[in-house]
Amino acid sequence: DQQVKQNSPSLSVQEGRISILNCDYTNSMFDYFLWYKKYPAEGPTFLISISSIKDKNEDGRFTVFLNKSAKHLSLHIVPSQPGDSAVYFCAATIRGSQGNLIFGKGTKLSVKP
């Protein structure tokens, strides 16, 4: 039973356009969410996070939106660059749970020049 779901295995976007990666969760206890980026032959790298007390967090070209009522979050990358091509993982946890992250299966983003 997947508690964190990324329903799109892949996404292709033109350079300069917006990339939107989506993530859904089923456990209403989750209150902290993270996005990771992973290049081939490397470990996942932390990108951005959001607490459930917010509905938006921005860091440069990356913005994460949280819709608690829909149990949905999304990562927006604007503008997309070829170097953003990677697998993106959504993760969720319960604050105070000692950091046990539950990961989605990832979305492979390809940004074409």
Added chain:
Amino acid sequence: DAGVIQSPRHEVTEMGQEVTLRCKPISGHDYLFWYRQTMMRGLELLIYFNNNVPIDDSGMPEDRFSAKMPNASFSTLKIQPSEPRDSAVYFCASSLAGWVSGKDTYEQYFGPGTRLTVT
């Protein structure tokens, strides 16, 4: 800081052999996590430690898997005997979970992984 260090990066072994994967966490981090990544199951947590003590090993698939953390700077994941279905990429991650520098944080920092192939 050098980040999380894992060794070996690649391991090829025959079924039935013992395999030991190693991890050095980021200095000062008090949590250490072992994950396994496969195409079918994605990234799944195997076990995690807090201050060298195993907290939750419910993700360890079988008794053939064991993990230790003898000190704050070293952990091992052992598979004995290994089987072809254990073939996967194994990641180690470390973190300072909770309230750090006035900020709530749960980011985990991953090592480069060990690609294990059991033939």
